[in-house]
Structures are given as C-alpha cells and as structure tokens.
Amino acid sequence: MPALSRRERPAKPALTREGIVDAAVRLMESEGLRRVTMRRLAQELDTGPASLYVYVANTYELHAAILDRLLAQVDLTPAQDVDDWREALQQVLASYTDLLLAHPSLAQSALNTRPDGPNYLALIETLLGLLAAGGVAAGQAAWGLDYLLQTATATAAEHAVDTNAEADWQRLTETLTSASADEFPHLHQHGTDLLSGTPAQRRRWAVDMLINGIIATPRPE
DSSP, X not given: OOOOOTTTSOOOOOOOHHHHHHHHHHHHHHHOGXXXXXXXXXXXXTSOHHHHTTTOOSXXXXXXXXXXXXXXXXXXXXXXXXXXXXHHHHHHHXXXXXXXXXXXXXXXXXXXXXXXXXXXXXXXXXHHHHHHHTTOOHHHHHHHHHHXXXXXXXXXXXXXXXXXXXXXXXXXXXXXXXXXXTTOHHHHHHTTGGGOSOHHHHHHHHHHHHHHHHHHOOOOO
C-alpha cells in the first residue's frame, strides 16, 4: 500500500503546553520519568524538539510541570473546614507522600524539582492556612513549610528506590542488634528501639516533631 503524501495525512493537532504536559504524563506512566526527554516527547508528538521549546524551556521545567499536574491528586482540606489543624496537616502531607510513592521516579526527581504551577501553589496555600489555624507565627510557618515538604519528599524518595527492601532491613536488624555492648554502648542500649514502629507511625511522629519545632523555634533576628 503506497505511503500517504503529506497532503493526504490527517492534520496534527496544534501543539499547546497543556497537550505537551498531557503527553509527558502518559509517557512517564508508560516508560518512566527518565525516558521523558524533549527528544523522546517530540517523537511521541510527531514533531521536532525545537517545536517543544516554544512551550517548555527544558527537561527540568517539563518534569516540574509533570509534578504540578499530579499534585492535583493531593487531598487538600481548607483550614476553615477542619477541627484539628494538626491532624489535617498530617493528612495533607500523607496524601502528598503517597502520591510520590505511587510514582517512584518522580519521587526522586521531586527532591530538586521546583514546580510553580497552580496545584503546587494550592498545596502551599493549604499548608500555610493550616499552620495559621494553629497559631504558628507567620515567619516560622514560612520557613517551617520548606522542611515539612522536604521531609515528606525525602521519605517518599527513600522508599521509592528499587532495592530488596526486606533483605536489607533484615541485614540492618542483625547488625544493630548484635553490636558489641563494650564498643557501642549507646547503640547496644537503643538498638531494638531504632527499628521500632511502623512506617506510618514514624512518619506521623516526624511531622509532629517538625511542627513542635516550628512552633518553639523563633526565626533569627
């Protein structure tokens, strides 16, 4: 069957930033974030890489746009609609962490990706609103927010690494519990407790610890 001439081919849909990000998300879900490059995305959209640069400056900006798109899935609760601001903050950060855990390659990238789209702004606004509902000083909330998100992101990135987690955990358990009491007295005393608690318990404790520290630690003059 003879190939269609360019005139006989159906017209390609016009490129838009929205359509480019849509295609990038699909590509990430099917092939992983590492495959989402400007060149690979151009192939997917049947165009040249130069055409994409009109809408997206580089791969970094593209990955940031993917992250912002997926942040729409985070469960946000306005501060005025909750009775317990701490619990609401825990739930928002848990939803954010679970989103990254569901997309392992994105969790790694999120450590140094700075989205600036509407869904990221909505996340920031919600968290600041919850801290304000708890009476946290504005300056401390502004600085503390960075560490709340950083901790949640690092938690997801750590658990997103493709390793033999069960075997690694067993090996670490044996190493800590068999440490010499004479050589490592503190480690010997706390060895078992270092491994205690479920991931969910430790995650909640970490957020509570950060909130308490944010409240109690004034910003330097």
